[in-house]
Amino acid sequence: MSNQDVLFITAFHPGGTGFIGAGEAISHQHLQLLCAQGKQLHVLVLAPDYQSANPEVVALCASYNTLTHTRWMTLAALWHSCRQGSFLSPWLFTRVSPQALDLIAQLISKYLISNIYLDFPSCLGFSPVLKHLTLHYIVHDVVSQKIERRPLLGFMRQSVLRIECSLLAHILHCYTLSRKDALKCQEIGYTGSIEVIVPDNLQMGRVNDGTPIIEIVNQFPGRRNLVFFGNMQRAENHYSILRFLLTSYPMIWLRHRDVQCWILGLAPRRLLRLIAILLPGVRVTGSVDDPNQAFREATFCIAPVYYGAGVKIKVLQMLEAGATVVSTPIGAEGIPHSDKLITVKNHQLAAAIKSQLGRAR
Secondary structure, eight states: OOTTEEEEEESSOTTOEESOOTHHHHHHHHHHHHHHTTOEEEEEEOOOTTEEOOHHHHHHOSEEEEOOOOHHHHHHHHHHTGGGTTTTOGGGTTTOOHHHHHHHHHHHHHHTOOEEEEESGGGGGGTTTTTTSEEEEEESOOHHHHHHTSTTTGGGHHHHHHHHHHHHTTOSEEEESSHHHHHHHHHTTOOSEEEEOOOOSOOOOBOTTOBOHHHHHTTOTTSEEEEEESOTTSHHHHHHHHHHHHHTHHHHHHHOTTEEEEEESSOOOHHHHHHHHHSTTEEEEEOBSOTHHHHHHSSEEEEOOOSOOSOOHHHHHHHHTTOOEEEOHHHHTTOOOOTTEEEOOGGGHHHHHHHHHHHTO
8 A cells, every 4th residue: 555545533424414513524624635635545433323424525535434433332432541541531532442443453454554643532542552653633622721611620621631641642743723722732741743724615514404594594684683603512502602692692682672693503402492482582593504694694693602622613614604703702712813703802792792783784
């Protein structure tokens, strides 16, 4: 086999179909970049059974291998990696199951692999086992920073930081989504090389049974429309929008009674749906087929994110669609300056949005 053969190990189907998030689009972009560099791509996807492969991505690859990941495999992965600290920092080890390790060994032998790309934090735990090879890591999030910002998990930050650093020590080259994340990797002790690849023109995967966006946009006329988008099963999206609805939105509605706040995205939780019933003008839609038309036709978009780490791909999508975005500092973190990105502190959200809505008419 050519020395251009690489093994790309990822936790979700790049550009996949089903229950997906922004990370899958980032994975797709990195595969496209590797393909453009002349690499022969051998992909191993350790994805849950609610996702399916994207045929366009499969066509890029010399081989595309899927090992369906189950909850039992997660438990086996944590047990297998307990000496590396998996029970103190499970987010970094959930894909490191014995079944995955066996298949990786087979692929390395079959294709004479010497270069491996680890994608998503849940695959970083493979690095001690594969340290004899050349390892690259695609940094979706700096996990210790993400944990530090979670209200109930901040006390775990030092343990997670120590484990994350020990895993990164085996990585030759990291790819981050922003200069901010590159600096954060260096700050926590990573000494390898870092390349910043800012996401752009991301090809989002397709969700199953998404509401046609035209049905939502048809309800925009005559109202001032705020749009929030994200995978609502993710804690940072769920709790951030809840906080916004309970603390900022009532003041906005009292000033602008014609406002509608649209919450688009997968798997909204029951509590969010209940609050939407109680608050006037709040619309929780669930998944949509393509949010971009809503971004373009909204009065403006919002990103009231108050914890989390990494570049918020939803904000990049909104800006690429031409929308104006009002965001907290964490929502705008790592994103290049834009006249259409208005960044305000959490306690200033209501005032900033009221002001923007006032200018919209």
